[in-house]
Amino acid sequence: MATRFGILGTIEVRRHGVLVDVGHAMQRRVLAALLVDAEQGVSADALVERVWGDTEPGHGRPKLYGYLSRLRHAMAADGTAITRERGGGYRLAVEPSAVDAHRFRELSDRARRTGDDGQSEALWREALALWRGSAFAEADTPWFNAQRQLLDSERLAAQLELADVRLRLGQHDGMVSELATRARSYPLDERVTGQLILALNRCGRQAEALEVYERARRRLAHELGVDPGAALRRLHERILAGDPEPAEPRSTAPTATPQPTGKSSTAVRPPMVRQLVPRLLPADPSLFVGRESEVDEARRLLGAEQPGPPTLLITGAAGVGKTAFAIRTGHLLAARFPDGQLHADLRGFGDEPAEPFTVLGTFLRALGTPGGAVPAELTDRVHLYRTLLAGQRTLVVLDNAAGVQQLSDLLPSGVRCAAIVTSRTTIAELSCSRLPLGVLDSGTGLDLLRKMLGRDRTDAESGPARAIVDTCGGLPLAVWVAGARLAARPGWPLAKMARALADEQRKLDELAVGHIAVRASLQLTYQQLTAAAQHALRMIALLPEPSFSAWALAALLDAGLAEAEAVLDDLVEVHLIQIESADASGIRYQLHDLVRLFGRERAELDVPEQDREAALTRLLSASLHLADLAADALKVDFQGISQLDLATWQPPATESAQLLADPLAWFTDERRFLIDVTEQALDGAQNVAPAAGLATALTTLFQVGSHFDDWERLQNRALTAALSSGDRHSAAKVHRCLGELTTILDRYPEALHHFKQALQHAEGQEPTYRASATAGLAYVHRLLGQYSSAIHHFEEAARLAESASNVNCLVYATNGLGVIDLEQGRVDAAVERFTKCLRVSRAAGYRPGEAQALRCLGQSHRALGSHPAAADAYRRAAAISEDLGDRLSATHATCWLGDVMVRQGEHRTGRRLLAQSLWTYREFGNLWGEAATLNALAEAHLAVGRSASARRRAEAAVRLWRRIGSSKWLAVGLDTLGAAHALAGGHSAAARAREEADEVRRA
Template identity: 45%
Template sequence: MTVKFGLLGTTEARIDGLLVEDLGHPRQRHVLAALLIGANRPVPAKQLIDRVWAGRPPQRALGTLYSCISRLRRALAPASRDVRIARQAGGYLLTVDPSAVDLHHFRRLVVRAGAAHRDERAADLLERALGLWRGEAFAAADTPWFNALRAVAHQERLAAELDLADIRLRRGDHARLLPELSARAQQHPLDERVAGQLMTALYRSGRTAEALDLYQAVRRRLADEPGIDPGPALRQLHQQVLTAAPVLATPAARPATRSAPSPTPVPRQLPAPPLLFTGRTRELGLLDSPFGPSTGQAHSVVILAIGGVGGIGKTWLALHWAHENLERFPDGQLYVDLRGSTPLGEPVQPRTAVRGFLDALGADPATVPADPDAQAALYRGLTAGKRLLIVLDNARDTAQVAPLLPGSPTCTVIVTSRRRLAGLAVAHGARPLILDTLTDTEARHLLTRYLGTDRVAAEPEGVTALLDHCAGLPLAIGVLAARATTSPGVRLTELAAELHEEQTRGTSGTTGASAGRGAPP
C-alpha cells in the first residue's frame, strides 16, 4: 500500500488514494503534522508537547501525547510498511519516504527547478510543486511554532510563484499572467518583485499608464510604512517604462511549426471551500431548485441573492454550493469580493471588477476599450453562451452589482450581501434567500466538529452555555471554538463564565451578534 501525507492545507493522510478518515481530533492531527515536519528525525516528547499545545499542555500531558500516538498508529496501520511511528530516546520518530509528504516533496521540486538549465523544465517542476498546495499550510494549527513554520512555508511558496512568473514573462505570456499578478500585488503590496512583474506585464499589454501608476502607489506605501524608497531594481524598471526601453519589449515568439491557436482560458477563481461547513440543508435545496429537471431551459440569467447579517455564513454557503456544483459550470467560475461591507477601505468599483473579469476571460489587452460601458459590453459578449458561475461576494447595493451581470441565460450568478437588494429582485429577477441563524442541532454539530466529540460529550453544560453566547452565528461559533482549542486546559464552563463576565462588562468582542461586526459576510 502507498501512503501520502498532506501538510500544505489541512493535515491529511491517504492510503492507496483513499482519505484516512480517523486521524482524530485537531490536536491529534497537529501531533501528526509535527512528526511529519520532522520526518525521519527523533522529536523529544517535551518538544512535541510544546509545539502542539504551546505552553498550555493538558493535565497528564505525556499520557495525552501517548494516547494520540497510539491512535495515529492504529489509523495508519494499513500502511505500516511505508510509515512507522516508533518511540525513541524519550521521544518519537516517524519514518517515511520524504517524497510521500507534500511539504518535503514541494521543497525538493523547487530545488530541482532552480538547478534546471531550460525554462521549460524549470516551469514544469515549479508547476508540479505549486500544484501540491491545497490551502493554508498546517491549516487550523495555531501555536507559535506552527505559525512560524507556516510563515516560512508561505514565503517559499511565494518565491516559487515568482520564479514561475519570471519564466512565463520571459516566454511572452504576460497577458495570461495579468489576473494572477494583479491578485498577488494586492496580497503583497510592499513586495517590490511582485510589483515589478505586474509593471512589466502591464507595460507589455499596452497599459503603460497603469504600470506607472502602480510604481507611484508602491513608492508611497514604502514611504508611509517602512519609511524607505524603492530598491534599485524597481527604480530602474520605472525608468525603462518611462523611456520605453527596448529591453522591456515582448520577447520574440519562438519559431512555430503550425502550432494550434492558444486555447481560451477557463477561469477558476473560487476561493477554497469552507472546511467545516455544517447544516443549511434547506438553503442548499433552494439554491439547487433552479436547476431541477423540471425547470427546463432558462430564458434569463439565474441570479441567486443570499442575504443576512454579518457572520451568519453567506459566503460559506455560496462557496460550499459552488464547489459542490462545479460540473454544472464547465466554462469556469469568476469570483470577486466587492467589499461592500468591509469596515476598512472603499467598495470595489464595478469597472474595476469588470476589468479583472476581462483579464480572467482572456481578453486581448490591446482590444479592450477604455470606456467602462464598452468594457461591460465586451464582458457580456465574452460570457455569452458559456456555462459560467459568477460569484459577487459582499455586495454593497444593486448599483454595484448590475454592471457585473452577464446577459446570457447559460450563466448563473450568486450575490451575497448584508442588504436585501430588493432592486436586484425587481429589475433583474434575482431569487432572494435570506439566511437565518443555525438551528440548535446545527450549531452543536458545528462546535463538535471544531472541538471533537470527546470534549463536547465531556462538558455538556459548558457546550450549552457557549452555544447560548453564539446565538446560532457560525462565525461566533468559530471564534469561540478557536479560543477553546488554544486553551485546552480551560474547561468550557470556565470559558463560558469568562464570556459572561466580559459581556456583563460590555467588553466582549467575540460572542453573539457582536462577533459578527466587521466580519466577512
C-alpha cells in the first residue's frame, strides 16, 4: 500500500516511505480524529470536540472546514479522499489496514487466534513494532487522552501476550531484564509479577523469584488490602516445593470423615463433596466483534469495591448479542475467578423458563456434590449452594433471565464471587450494576460479516456488504443470520442478499436460518407484553420514522400524555424501544427498523385499516397544532397567519404548554419527525390541506434555524400536491412561503414569481394572505432598487394588514417603507416610521419586529453620523435575535455593528465582527449579506490604508452584486473599488470604476 498513516506515536503520513507534509499540529489532529474511525463518518460537532476539547475557541467550525480543505489537497496525490456524508459528517476513505492502530489491532487478533506459538510470536512482534512512542504524541484533549489510554492498555495486553508466548517457547533467559522493568512499572499487576517469577525460576534464580513474590504480597496487602490471587499463590507454592516447572495444580478439598458412634447401627454421614473447579461457560464465541469499551466497563464494574458480591446486569433488545457478550466477558474474567465459572440459560422469555430448583441441581453437581447428596428441597439446595461458594472466587453467569424471582436463589452470596446476568428487561428490583448493549456500528457490523465470509469475499463486494449491515440496523443477530445464509451458499453474490433485504416486504423472511430467526426472537418478547403494550407497539410502527416523542404515541392512541409515557416505559423495560435521548426538554425514543417491521406486520394483522388511518390523521393534526403554537410563541414570522383552523385533534392545553415550554428546543428535537409526518400525509391525497398547512406552519421554525434545504424540498412537495388537488387556498400560502425562502437565498426572479402566484391564488380570500404576499413582493422590488414598485406594494400591504389587524405584516410593511426613505435620503421620515414599528412591536410582543426596527434605527443613526447611538441599537437588535435563535438576523446586526466600530476608530474590533459575519453569511449561502460584508471590510481596510486588501474585497463584493442583479448596491461596490484603486495609485482603474458606477446609477 503506497500511503501509510501513523497515530501510534506522532501523527504522520508516509507515501512510499517518505514523510508527507499534512500541515501544522491542529491540522494533524483533524486527520488523526478521522483516522481513528477510518472508513466511517464523523460529525462536524464530534470533530470539533475531538480536536479542541474544552478549548474550542467559538469559531472551531470555520477553522475545521479550512483544515479539511487543506487535508483534501495534501492527500489528493494518491486518491485518498475526505468525503461529506449525507448526515453532515466527514469520512476519510482509507483502508483501515493502512492506519497503524487498526493494523496493530488486526495483527493482535490474528496472533490470539493462531494455534501456533511460533506464528503467534512473529505476529505479536510485528504488531508491537508499529509503535513509535505514545499514541497521538502531540495531541492533548480529553478525547485524544481517552483514546491514548485505551491504546496504551491494548499495547500492554499485547506485551503480556507476547511474554506468555516467549515463555512457552523457552526464551526465558533473555526476558528477565524486560520483565523486571515492566514489573516496576506495574507493581500491582499479578500477571506481570507472575511472568517475572516464572522466568527467574526457570533461569535457576529461585531465591530472587521468591523475593519478587514476597514484595508483591506485601504491596498488595498494604495498598489494596488483599492477598495474591490463586494463580500466583500456586506458582509460589510450587517453587517452594522445588517443582522445576510450576504448573496449575488441581485442588481437592478433604472429604468429611464420620466420627465413630460406638454403636452397631450405621450413622448418617454428611454429604461427601469433592471440591471440583467447574468450567460451565460455553465456548468463547469465535465470531465476537467490537464491544471493547463495554467489555472494559464490565471488567471494571465486576472488580469494583462494594459490600457484597458484584452483580452485573447486561440488558438489550432481542438479538443484540447479550449472550455472546456475557460469555466473552466470562472467559476474559476467568483468571480472576480461579475457583470456577458456572453458567445457565434461564430461558426467561421462552415457553418453558428454567426453574431455579433444576438449575441449582446442575450447579451443585458441577461443584462436586454427588448426585445422591443433592437435596430434594429448594431451600436446602440454596443453603448448600451458598455454603459451597462461601470464601471462593467463582463467577456465575445467568443468561436470559425473566425477572428477579428467577434470580434470587441463584445469585452467589460469597463476597469473593460475582455474577453476570443477561435479560431483555431492566429488572428494576435487582440490586446490581447495569450495562445496556446497543446495536453495532457499521464498521463493527462489517467486521462480523468479514469473520463469517472471509475478508476477500466481503471486500470484493464492499458496497453490498455495507448495505447488508446497514439494512440489518447493526443488530448482531440479523447480521449473523444474513452471514450464515451467505456462508452456506458460497456461490451467492452479496448483492443478491442486499437486494432481498432492501425489500421491506421480504426482510424478516430473509433473516431466518434453520431454527434461528429475527421474527421469532421478537415474537418471544412481544407475547410477554400486556394487551395495551402490544397495541402501542403496533401503533408506534405506523410512525413515519423510528425516532419519536411520547406526544406522537398519545395522538396515535387518542390518549393522554401520561398514559402514553406509561406504556412507553413498559416497552423500554423489555428493550423493544430504546431511549434515544433524555434531557430537560423531555425523552426521545427510538424504534429499531426490524422491530418496526415486526410491529407493522402485527398492525396489518390486528388493526383494521380505518383505525390505522384515523390514528395517522390524529398524528398529523397534533403535529400541525403543536408546530403552529411553537411558531406563534417565537413571534418571528411576519405573516401572522395561524394554521390552527386545520387541526382537528390536539393535546390538552396544559400538555401543549408543557411540551412547548421552550419552542425552539422542541422544534430542534422534532424537526426531522415533523417533516416526515408531513411527507407521509402528502403521500396520501386525502390530507392535502392539513399537510400543506403543516408544511407552511414550519416556515418560521425553518427560518429561525436556517434549515433552508428542508424548507425548499418540503414546501415544493406541498405546492405540487396543492396544485394537483386544486387547493388554491393552500397553494397561495405555500407560494408565499417559498417566495420568502427564495428572497433569503437571493434568487429574486424566483421570489417574484412565487409572490405573484401567491397573490393570484389568494384572489378573493381574506386580506391577511394578500397582505403577506404583497409585502414580500415589495421587499424584493426594494432589494432590486425598484423603489416606485416597492413603495406601491408596501403601502398596499400595510393597508391590507391594517384591515386584517395583522400586526406582524403591518410592522414589516411600515419598516420596508422606512428603509426606502432612508436609502433615498429622507432620514427623518425613516426614523419616524422605524420608531412607530418599534412602539407597535413592543406593544404586541412581536420581538422580531422590535429587532428589525432597532437595526433600522441603527442605520438611521449611522446615516446621521451618530455612531455610538447606532452601535447601541445594533447591539440590542443582535441580543433579541440571538435570544430568539435567529442567527441570520443577529448577523445582520453584527455586520453593521462592525461597520460602525470601524467608523468610530475601533478598527480591530470592527474587522473581527465583520469577518465573523462573513463566515455566517457564507454558511447560510446568503449572497446579499456576503457582498455587503465584503464591501464593509473593503472600507475598513481603506480606513487604515491597506489598499491591496481593500481592492480584493471590493472586487469580490462587485462580483456578487453583479450576480445578484442589484444596480443600487453594484454602484456602491464600484465606488469602493474605485477608492481602493485610487489609494494604490491606480488612477485609470479608479476612473473606470467611477464611470461604471455612474452608468449603473443612470440606468
